[in-house]
Every structure is written in C-alpha cells, then in structure tokens.
Amino acid sequence: MHAPFVLYGGTFDPVHHGHLAIARAARAALRTDIRLMPAADPPHRAPPGATAAQRADMLRLAIAGEPGLLLDERELRRGEPSRSVDTLRALRGEIGDRVPVALLVGADSFAGLPQWKAWRELFDLAHFVVASRAGSDPEQTLDPALGEALAGRVVDDPGALRLAPAGRVLYLRQPLHPQSASAIRAAIAAGDDWRGLVPAAVAGYIARHGLYRGGGVNGAVAGPQV
Numbered sequence: 030m031h032a033p034f035v036l037y038g039g040t041f042d043p044v045h046h047g048h049l050a051i052a053r054a055a056r057a058a059l060r061t062d063i064r065l066m067p068a069a070d071p072p073h074r075a076p077p078g079a080t081a082a083q084r085a086d087m088l089r090l091a092i093a094g095e096p097g098l099l100l101d102e103r104e105l106r107r108g109e110p111s112r113s114v115d116t117l118r119a120l121r122g123e124i125g126d127r128v129p130v131a132l133l134v135g136a137d138s139f140a141g142l143p144q145w146k147a148w149r150e151l152f153d154l155a156h157f158v159v160a161s162r163a164g165s166d167p168e169q170t171l172d173p174a175l176g177e178a179l180a181g182r183v184v185d186d187p188g189a190l191r192l193a194p195a196g197r198v199l200y201l202r203q204p205l206h207p208q209s210a211s212a213i214r215a216a217i218a219a220g221d222d223w224r225g226l227v228p229a230a231v232a233g234y235i236a237r238h239g240l241y242r243g244g245g246v247n248g249a250v251a252g253p254q255v
Contacts, residue, residue: 030191032061033129033156034120036101038113041067041084043235044091045213045227047206049098051160054203055133056097058187059158063133064101065092068111078214078241081105083234090230114147117154129156129194133201136161143172152178156190157198160205217241 037052044065052063067084079087085102092098103119104111113132120130132155139159142148151157171179182198184190190197208226216223218241224232235241 031128033059033131033190034124035059035061035063035131035133035158036066036116036120036155037063037133038066038068038104038111038116040210041065041088042078042210043084043213043227043231043240044088045206045208045210045231047208049091049095049228050203050206051133051135051201052092052098054160054201055158058199058201059131059190060187062097062099064099066101066104066116069105069107069109079238083238083240087231087234090234091228093230112146114145114150114154117151121154127194129190129192130154131156131158131190131199133158133160135159140171140175143175149178152182152196155195156193158190158201159198160201160203214241218243 035055037048037055039048041048048065052065056063065088067081067088069081082105085100085105088100092100104116107115107119109115117130117132124130132151134157136159139157142151145151179198182196184197184199187199190199213223213226216226217235227235
C-alpha cells in the first residue's frame with residue numbers, strides 16, 4: 030500500500046494560519062506529506078495580490094522547519110493557467126497510474142467542482158480530501174450532478190485512500206479558522222491589525238515588501254476567499 034501523494038493547491042495570497050491548520054490536519058489523518066502548491070494563474074479568481082514568486086516565498090517561510098509540509102512549485106513552472114485536470118494528467122505521466130493521489134480542497138471549492146475543467150475526469154485521476162467544519166453536512170447543498178457523482182465514493186477511513194489510486198472522497202472534519210486571505214488583504218489595505226493572522230515570518234515578508242497596501246498587483250483586495 031502506498032501513502033497518497035497529496036496536493037493542496039490554492040493562491041495562498043497570503044498563506045495564513047487557516048491554511049496551515051488544514052495542511053496539518055490532513056498530514057495527521059493521512060500520515061503522509063502534504064505538498065502546498067501555489068497556483069500560477071487561477072482562471073476563476075481575481076488576479077492575486079502578490080506575484081507568484083512572492084506567494085511561493087511566503088509559503089516557503091511559513092512551512093520552514095515544519096515536518097511533512099512541502100512546497101510544490103509545479104504549477105508555477107508550467108507558466109500557463111492553473112487547472113487541476115492538467116496538473117493531475119502531468120503528475121500521472123510522472124508517477125504512473127498506481128500511486129494514490131489526492132487533492133486537498135476546502136468544502137466551498139469542492140462544492141464548485143462542476144465548474145472546473147473536465148471535472149468528472151478528476152475522479153479518475155485523484156481522490157479528494159475535503160476540509161469541512163466538524164458537525165457540518167457539506168453534501169447537503171451540493172449541485173445534483175456532483176451529488177450523483179459522489180455515489181459510492183465517500184469513505185470514512187483515511188486508510189481507504191491507500192487502497193486505490195483515485196476516485197474516493199474523504200471529509201476531513203476539523204475546527205476551521207475563521208480568517209480568509211481576502212479579509213487579511215483588506216485589513217492590510219485598511220491599516221487594521223492583521224499580523225496575528227499569518228505566521229510571523231510571513232508578516233515580516235509582507236511588511237518588508239509592502240504587499241497589499243496600495244493599487245496595482247500588490248493592492249488587489251477584492252475577490253473570492255481562498
């Protein structure tokens with residue numbers, strides 16, 4: 030049995046304590062490394078507030094010395110819009126079809142899966158690990174097509190992801206942090222207190238580089254939460 034190859038993608042703009050809590054919970058539940066994978070050019074979001082290189086730098090600082098949390102820059106190296114199906118197809122070309130692969134996503138992102146490119150194919154390429162709040166029922170409000178696609182796929186035991194290369198869904202139920210990257214960007218732009226919402230090394234980087242304070246690419250404060 031192989032430990033799953035887990036990718037946790039996102040803009041991480043900036044990475045914050047909530048992101049790290051999800052990664053740590055997945056690491057503990059799955060007993061494997063979690064690869065945090067910043068998106069180069071998210072096709073369904075407003076432009077990131079920091080450059081791809083800056084977001085990777087912040088992730089590198091956030092996970093420095095943290096066992097089992099790794100930076101994965103494969104989407105940044107591709108230099109094209111980041112779409113999960115393309116990333117997974119390329120990954121399968123590297124590691125083959127037998128190794129379990131999992132995408133770690135938030136419940137809101139998973140609910141929007143039918144808007145993703147070739148979304149049904151994703152179940153042939155990877156498992157899904159869905160970070161949801163303890164006591165919530167994320168399946169209650171799913172798109173009917175997605176609900177139908179989940180039939181027979183949901184598992185309760187993290188070990189079940191080791192028994193197949195793809196196709197299963199595990200809900201990772203945990204206390205979730207209330208902050209969001211968009212709220213942090215807005216707080217920085219407004220001059221409000223924000224430093225406690227991100228790792229200290231990330232706060233120092235944001236301050237040194239003047240990120241999220243003004244207009245242009247570093248001042249983008251609108252857009253969906255990540």
